[in-house]
Structures are given as structure tokens and as C-alpha cells.
Amino acid sequence: MTETPEPERLNQEGFAAFAARSGEDAPVTMLNLLRFKPDGGQERYAEYGAAVMPLLEKAGARVVFLGESALPLLGDGRWDSVLLVEYPTCQAFLDMVASAEYQAIGHLRTEALEHGELHPMSAADQLP
Numbered sequence: 001m002t003e004t005p006e007p008e009r010l011n012q013e014g015f016a017a018f019a020a021r022s023g024e025d026a027p028v029t030m031l032n033l034l035r036f037k038p039d040g041g042q043e044r045y046a047e048y049g050a051a052v053m054p055l056l057e058k059a060g061a062r063v064v065f066l067g068e069s070a071l072p073l074l075g076d077g078r079w080d081s082v083l084l085v086e087y088p089t090c091q092a093f094l095d096m097v098a099s100a101e102y103q104a105i106g107h108l109r110t111e112a113l114e115h116g117e118l119h120p121m122s123a124a125d126q127l128p
Helices: 012-020 041-059 090-098 100-112
Strands: 028-036 062-068 081-087 113-121
Touching: 012 090, 028 041, 028 090, 041 081, 041 090, 041 100, 041 113, 081 090, 090 100, 100 113
Parallel strands: none
Antiparallel strands: 028 081, 028 113, 062 081
16 A cells, blocks of 8 residues: 655654754745645645735745746756745744644645645855
């Protein structure tokens, strides 16, 4: 029997490393890589977006970029959409996703996605 992959499986190691940064007073940008379920996933994600926007504003976060993804020039990952959201701190993100308001709507994101990845990013001091 084959298991159906979860659209968003929490990476325990990644989450623990991110939570350890919660005392940092620096912005963090979340890279959202999104592949929508066929037949309504994109519409369901739009519903999630409308519901989460007031929570982002309350957290002091802002959408930096939202766009459709084209076929990759390098690699083989395929995404329908890419979203960048900047939070004032790691703790602002953690507080938002732990809130009762977010818990009430978080299922909309999961229901919309065939696969999703969330990568926290901090600004680099210099280019490599």
C-alpha cells in the first residue's frame, strides 16, 4: 500500500532551528513554494490568503512578492506560485501561527496544496 504524501509535513529539525532564533530582533522573510491541488486548489488558497491577510497585518508582516512560477531553468522542481512574506522577527511569525485565529484558518492552506514548502530566510551581510 502506498502512502499519500502530506502536502505540508513539518520538518522538526528545521522548526526547532527556527524557533531557537526567536530571540533575534531581525526581519525574516518566508519563501513559500506552492503547488496547488487540481480542481480548486488555487481558489482555496485565495480563500486562505484573504483570511490570513488581517493576521499578517496584526503581526507586522507584509507580502513582498507573489507570482506565478515558470518552468525551472535549473533543477526539476515545479511550483505553481511563489510567495515572499516578510515578518519583523521570527517571534512574530511564531506568535501568528500559534494564535487561535490562525489555528481556525490554517486548514485552508493545507486543503489548497498538493505540496508546499516554507523556507525562512534572513538577509545576508554580503554576497558569497
